[in-house]
Amino acid sequence: MLAVAAASTSCVSGASLKARSEVIRADLDRARRSGAIRCAPKELATGEANLEFAAGELEQGNSVRAGQHVRDAEIATQRALQLSKDCGPKQVLVREQPKVVVRIEENDLDGDGVFDKDDACPSEAGPKENKGCPWPDRDGDGTPDKDDKCVDQPGPKENFGCPLPQGPKDSDGDGLIDQADKCPNEAGPIENLGCPVTDRDKDGINDKDDACPDQPGPIENKGCPDKDSDGDTVIDRLDGCPDKPGPAENKGCPWPDRDGDGIADKDDKCPDEPGPKEEQGCPKKYKLVVVTKEAIKIKQQIKFASGNAQIIGAISEQLLDEVGQALKDNVQIKKIRIEGHTDSDGPDDFNMKLSQRRADAVMSALIKRGVDPGRMEAVGFGETRPIASNATKAGKAENRRTEFNIVDQ
Amino acid sequence: MIVRLLVVLAGASALAGCGPIQSTSYLIDAQVALEAARTAQANKLAPYEWTAANLYLHKAREEVGYSEFEQAVTYAAKASKFANSARDVAMKAVRKDEPNPSGANTVP
Numbered sequence: 001m002l003a004v005a006a007a008s009t010s011c012v013s014g015a016s017l018k019a020r021s022e023v024i025r026a027d028l029d030r031a032r033r034s035g036a037i038r039c040a041p042k043e044l045a046t047g048e049a050n051l052e053f054a055a056g057e058l059e060q061g062n063s064v065r066a067g068q069h070v071r072d073a074e075i076a077t078q079r080a081l082q083l084s085k086d087c088g089p090k091q092v093l094v095r096e097q098p099k100v101v102v103r104i105e106e107n108d109l110d111g112d113g114v115f116d117k118d119d120a121c122p123s124e125a126g127p128k129e130n131k132g133c134p135w136p137d138r139d140g141d142g143t144p145d146k147d148d149k150c151v152d153q154p155g156p157k158e159n160f161g162c163p164l165p166q167g168p169k170d171s172d173g174d175g176l177i178d179q180a181d182k183c184p185n186e187a188g189p190i191e192n193l194g195c196p197v198t199d200r201d202k203d204g205i206n207d208k209d210d211a212c213p214d215q216p217g218p219i220e221n222k223g224c225p226d227k228d229s230d231g232d233t234v235i236d237r238l239d240g241c242p243d244k245p246g247p248a249e250n251k252g253c254p255w256p257d258r259d260g261d262g263i264a265d266k267d268d269k270c271p272d273e274p275g276p277k278e279e280q281g282c283p284k285k286y287k288l289v290v291v292t293k294e295a296i297k298i299k300q301q302i303k304f305a306s307g308n309a310q311i312i313g314a315i316s317e318q319l320l321d322e323v324g325q326a327l328k329d330n331v332q333i334k335k336i337r338i339e340g341h342t343d344s345d346g347p348d349d350f351n352m353k354l355s356q357r358r359a360d361a362v363m364s365a366l367i368k369r370g371v372d373p374g375r376m377e378a379v380g381f382g383e384t385r386p387i388a389s390n391a392t393k394a395g396k397a398e399n400r401r402t403e404f405n406i407v408d409q
Numbered sequence: 410m411i412v413r414l415l416v417v418l419a420g421a422s423a424l425a426g427c428g429p430i431q432s433t434s435y436l437i438d439a440q441v442a443l444e445a446a447r448t449a450q451a452n453k454l455a456p457y458e459w460t461a462a463n464l465y466l467h468k469a470r471e472e473v474g475y476s477e478f479e480q481a482v483t484y485a486a487k488a489s490k491f492a493n494s495a496r497d498v499a500m501k502a503v504r505k506d507e508p509n510p511s512g513a514n515t516v517p
Contacts, residue, residue, distance in 0.1 A: 041457035
């Protein structure tokens, strides 16, 4: 029982001694680095020797003797550390002929000029006055607390570590202070009161001022695209006649055409008389007909067989040829009325029917000559519209006539 | 009679083993080395080595007392080594302190 207890104690003691030995070894190393071999040689030797003796005794199982050596080693080591504390860095100047060599025997890991043995913070550079440790700087502004008037607020050194006084705030950094900025959280030019310029259609007009923000258009038209109602390529706002097509030279208005022959007055040699283009707007010269504003006048009369509607005589054919041609040449004449008239001889009813048949015959003859039937109508007036006296032979001859009156142009 | 005594001594010596003899030899060597160091003023000029040499010699004697001859030999050998080193260091220190004919000197 006792043997077991002793063995147990010995085992526990042995482990403890080994641990203490490790501590002593570390201290001895430190003492040696601090120069104990110069300042405390006896203590250093005593510590090291006793440490070895302790190890030897432990190997042999003599923990009691080992313990005594450990104690001796501890005392000697502590003494060595104490003596070497002020051993100080030794600079040995070896003067050889002819140059001088300086050898520094101490380490300074952080390079702050304080040797590691005296440096409370050997891995951090700091002034000698703070035992080689950096001065504390709670707010991390680079100004140590001892010189910092605002230790908890970072600030530049020039302001003794205090934050600089704040000017007016400009949250979006657009150069306009928030109080004057219509959009304080969105950067924008001063012209837009500090708000960002949005221009979806890229026409250079801000959307808020653009009547058509999605369609590009000039500012004159409030950002909307220009219209051209009459399709003459002259936009409405520049078009003197937005509903009538006209050339740009005439501000979008059609050139005037007094005689309505389709040739503008400026190009019409006869602006008051309709005429085909090949005659430069002047009436074509016909031998047997004359085109006026009101009618196509024939210089001679179309002749019919007595009592019926048959057209006779070569001159009648020539007259019809020229009337047909005149209608083709003067496209502005949209409609003519072919009128048949008689004298007063014979019954009125007969005369009315005869004049109608004769007007129809003339219309048929013109249709045969290629005139559009839609441009013509045939009306028989009988003896109702005399132009001369039916009392004389000459007057009756005048009343028997065919007229080509323009009803639409 | 003398012959018989010698035979008995030799036999006794053989029975006891060669440990004590060997350790004694090492102890004597260490003692001699230590004396040489003392002569060289190692106790002043090489205090580290001098102290270590004395401690190891003392421990070697102690181990002999416990009949730990092997350990005693080890310590005695170390004592000799430290004693020789102490002597060398002391002698070097003496030579360094002597006037240097070339003019070189040491400044602390």
